[in-house]
Amino acid sequence: MKIVKHSFDGIIVGAGGAGLRAAIEAAPTMKLAVITKLYPTRSHTGAAQGGMSAALANVEEDNWNWHAFDTVKGSDYLADQPAVDILCKEAIDAVVELEHWGLPFSRLESGKIAQRRFGGHTVKEGAAPAFRACYAADRTGHMILQTLYQKCVSMGVEFFDEFQVLDIKIEDGVCKGVVAYEIATGDLHVFEARAVTFATGGFGKIFKVSSNAHSLTGDGPGMLYQKGIPLEDMEFYQFHPTGIYRLGILLSEAARGEGGILRNKDGERFMERYAPSIKDLAPRDMVSRAIATEISAGNGAGPNSDYVFLDLTHLGEEAIMKKLPDITDFVRTYVKIEPINDPIPVQPTAHYAMGGIPTDVNGRVLSDHKGGVIEGVYAAGEAACVSVHGANRLGTNSLLDIVVFGKRAGQSMVDYVSSTKASPLNESAADDLSNKISGFMEKEHTTEFSVAKIRSELQDSMEENAKIFRSKETLDNQTEILSDLRERYKNVTISDKSKVFNSELLEAIELDYLLDMADTTVASALARKESRGAHSREDYPDRDDTKFMKHSFAFKNGDSVKLEYKDVELGKYEPMERKY
Amino acid sequence: MEIDLKILRYDPENDKKGHWEYYKVDAEPEERILDLLHKIKWFEDGSLSFRKSCAHGVCGSDAMVVNGENMLACQVLVKEVSNPIKIEPIRGLPVLKDLIVDMEPFFDSYKKVMPFLINDDEPGDRERLQSPEDRDKFEDTTKCILCAACTTSCPVFWTADSYIGPAAIVNAHRFVMDSRDQGSKQRLEIMKDVNGAFRCRTAFNCTSACPRGIQVTKAIEDVKRETLLNN
Numbered sequence: 057m058k059i060v061k062h063s064f065d066g067i068i069v070g071a072g073g074a075g076l077r078a079a080i081e082a083a084p085t086m087k088l089a090v091i092t093k094l095y096p097t098r099s100h101t102g103a104a105q106g107g108m109s110a111a112l113a114n115v116e117e118d119n120w121n122w123h124a125f126d127t128v129k130g131s132d133y134l135a136d137q138p139a140v141d142i143l144c145k146e147a148i149d150a151v152v153e154l155e156h157w158g159l160p161f162s163r164l165e166s167g168k169i170a171q172r173r174f175g176g177h178t179v180k181e182g183a184a185p186a187f188r189a190c191y192a193a194d195r196t197g198h199m200i201l202q203t204l205y206q207k208c209v210s211m212g213v214e215f216f217d218e219f220q221v222l223d224i225k226i227e228d229g230v231c232k233g234v235v236a237y238e239i240a241t242g243d244l245h246v247f248e249a250r251a252v253t254f255a256t257g258g259f260g261k262i263f264k265v266s267s268n269a270h271s272l273t274g275d276g277p278g279m280l281y282q283k284g285i286p287l288e289d290m291e292f293y294q295f296h297p298t299g300i301y302r303l304g305i306l307l308s309e310a311a312r313g314e315g316g317i318l319r320n321k322d323g324e325r326f327m328e329r330y331a332p333s334i335k336d337l338a339p340r341d342m343v344s345r346a347i348a349t350e351i352s353a354g355n356g357a358g359p360n361s362d363y364v365f366l367d368l369t370h371l372g373e374e375a376i377m378k379k380l381p382d383i384t385d386f387v388r389t390y391v392k393i394e395p396i397n398d399p400i401p402v403q404p405t406a407h408y409a410m411g412g413i414p415t416d417v418n419g420r421v422l423s424d425h426k427g428g429v430i431e432g433v434y435a436a437g438e439a440a441c442v443s444v445h446g447a448n449r450l451g452t453n454s455l456l457d458i459v460v461f462g463k464r465a466g467q468s469m470v471d472y473v474s475s476t477k478a479s480p481l482n483e484s485a486a487d488d489l490s491n492k493i494s495g496f497m498e499k500e501h502t503t504e505f506s507v508a509k510i511r512s513e514l515q516d517s518m519e520e521n522a523k524i525f526r527s528k529e530t531l532d533n534q535t536e537i538l539s540d541l542r543e544r545y546k547n548v549t550i551s552d553k554s555k556v557f558n559s560e561l562l563e564a565i566e567l568d569y570l571l572d573m574a575d576t577t578v579a580s581a582l583a584r585k586e587s588r589g590a591h592s593r594e595d596y597p598d599r600d601d602t603k604f605m606k607h608s609f610a611f612k613n614g615d616s617v618k619l620e621y622k623d624v625e626l627g628k629y630e631p632m633e634r635k636y
Numbered sequence: 637m638e639i640d641l642k643i644l645r646y647d648p649e650n651d652k653k654g655h656w657e658y659y660k661v662d663a664e665p666e667e668r669i670l671d672l673l674h675k676i677k678w679f680e681d682g683s684l685s686f687r688k689s690c691a692h693g694v695c696g697s698d699a700m701v702v703n704g705e706n707m708l709a710c711q712v713l714v715k716e717v718s719n720p721i722k723i724e725p726i727r728g729l730p731v732l733k734d735l736i737v738d739m740e741p742f743f744d745s746y747k748k749v750m751p752f753l754i755n756d757d758e759p760g761d762r763e764r765l766q767s768p769e770d771r772d773k774f775e776d777t778t779k780c781i782l783c784a785a786c787t788t789s790c791p792v793f794w795t796a797d798s799y800i801g802p803a804a805i806v807n808a809h810r811f812v813m814d815s816r817d818q819g820s821k822q823r824l825e826i827m828k829d830v831n832g833a834f835r836c837r838t839a840f841n842c843t844s845a846c847p848r849g850i851q852v853t854k855a856i857e858d859v860k861r862e863t864l865l866n867n
Contacts, residue, residue, distance in 0.1 A: 160771065
């Protein structure tokens with residue numbers, strides 16, 4: 057295998073919003089490269105739709121403290137409050153900075169950035185829904201991704217497109233660099249670098265119905281987990297209430313922010329029963345649970361009674377076309393109905409990982425639950441867990457998270473690189489990866505152990521046993537299934553033995569990460585004997601603040617998972633019952 | 637229903653040139669062309685190579701020629717195309733393997749138009765103001781996902797790959813028409829070049845090909861007009 061050596065100060069893995077924002081911060085003062093398995097503009101930040109919250113107060117009185125209150129309450133009090141304060145306070149400058157870099161926000165008549173309502177965001181600590189989400193129609197993520205990439209182009213940031221990082225080198229708790237696979241040639245590249253940021257996004261592909269891209273396979277968290285670094289709060293996975301029925305394609309919460317209503321098969325606005333004050337704009341965990349409850353009560357629509365309706369018909373053509381053009385297109389393209397005239401069949405879709413690589417507020421990766429850090433390794437965005445989202449993320453806070461904490465990770469890289477010296481990493485760093493790939497190339501293919509077969513069983517079973525409602529029974533069942541899949545994965549084979557664009561090889565390696573993500577999700581969920589935010593146990597329906605005001609830390613222990621816990625950092629908001 | 641697929645394959649490690657391969661796949665009418673490609677790749681022939689990511693028409697990875705027309709494989713359903721389905725790589729860029737082409741020349745053209753906001757004024761600590769009317773002037777061209785469906789449908793580009801192409805002009809338009817931008821003079825100089833906007837022969841292929849519904853030919857005409865007005 058051909059091995060190419062590179063020497064950089066800093067490497068960023070992943071070129072979505074968090075990676076690009078970190079790059080903008082770090083590039084001016086160091087030799088930096090961004091490595092992405094896609095092209096930067098293909099990253100899934102571009103699929104985010106509704107907005108990015110910041111208390112700009114362009115429409116009505118607002119205050120970042122109210123934003124923080126909503127975020128903490130939305131998190132079901134599991135978010136670390138000092139981190140939430142940073143997120144909400146720095147939000148305002150983060151939005152303004154993006155505008156200065158050219159982001160084409162929608163505008164108010166005053167010329168200021170337009171803001172809309174979104175789930176769980178209120179004024180005066182719950183008094184009424186707040187106009188806080190800054191948006192560009194319903195393609196805000198696309199605009200953020202484009203703007204950050206444009207800024208990188210203007211700065212001459214160096215990219216390695218379609219290179220997939222598959223190994224990180226850490227010696228004695230200190231980062232030495234990464235090893236990447238060049239997708240177009242099959243060559244291996246050793247990148248010596250003393251600061252590495254992981255911004256690889258989420259892992260929604262552990263579920264069958266998901267809003268996530270095919271690329272979202274937990275590469276960063278998986279790579280670090282396999283090196284002994286824990287994953288935090290993996291039991292908290294968000295299901296977005298309004299995915300297109302069966303396909304899971306996201307229909308933004310902005311649809312409800314603009315006045316859209318959820319209805320069951322009888323046309324009833326059922327959210328009035330579940331969240332009497334803010335109804336359809338309740339946080340996502342509550343709305344998804346409400347939909348699942350309606351469906352199990354027999355109130356679902358369709359031949360299998362397994363979906364509900366998102367009704368936009370009362371909004372009028374002009375508002376729909378102006379404010380929600382993309383999701384209107386998705387419905388026309390994939391469902392072949394006209395949302396101006398007909399309600400849309402929707403069901404909850406696997407959407408966002410609250411958990412991930414544990415970091416402090418400066419993006420530094422934690423090595424354990426006691427506050428230890430790995431020198432030179434950083435993480436940001438959905439791959440990371442700061443934790444600002446706790447047990448349930450509010451809509452719009454992920455686009456905010458990627459820019460606020462992407463920037464902070466970039467700053468940490470700058471500080472670290474300026475205070476340390478380069479340390480060499482030679483070609484032999486590629487040995488582990490080279491052996492792994494040779495293993496796949498040499499093993500004879502059998503369809504019995506194909507990647508697709510194991511992966512689809514993983515996705516089907518996670519959908520069945522570990523989705524919105526969980527219990528000891530379903531999780532025990534899933535633990536057994538995962539252990540069987542893990543055994544079969546050890547024999548996984550590929551049919552394509554070529555060097556050029558061998559995506560079957562990469563899917564085989566990614567499946568290992570997906571299994572890690574599923575293992576840690578299920579083990580953490582089984583141990584958390586309470587219901588909090590997105591984690592709902594039918595056998596433990598209440599929140600238990602005495603035992604579980606804690607973040608879980610899942611460590612790899614052979615083929616099993618070992619759990620430790622860390623106290624939540626509280627602040628000015630006392631945990632209270634979560635009602636809307 | 638059973639679908640017949642005919643795919644133009646090319647393996648640079650073994651083939652001198654491309655050749656057709658034929659497949660039969662069971663599919664629902666509501667499935668995407670991308671789903672069919674996955675069925676082949678995952679359960680029949682793991683070596684079939686194509687790019688994909690979001691699978692719902694926003695990332696721009698999977699532009700290809702389906703029954704003679706440029707489209708995103710994830711945005712077209714089986715029931716919308718006639719059977720058999722013929723799939724080829726997009727044209728005018730070097731084929732690297734199967735349905736994967738070399739995107740570097742495409743992104744090089746994109747970068748030539750300085751696709752970033754140029755404004756040297758001190759912006760202050762709040763947002764720059766822009767009226768909704770000014771914002772609307774470039775709304776259409778902000779939708780571009782750089783999938784190359786437009787550029788690789790352009791007959792001028794097929795014969796002269798030095799032509800900067802529709803996608804780059806769309807991205808020039810996005811900034812030229814933005815009231816906040818001060819870089820139009822430089823961008824319009826690039827557009828005046830022999831390989832710039834005036835090579836367009838208004839075939840409208842680009843407009844038909846755009847999976848985002850951008851009025852590409854109109855954007856090119858806008859840029860030509862701006863070039864003349866700024867002369």
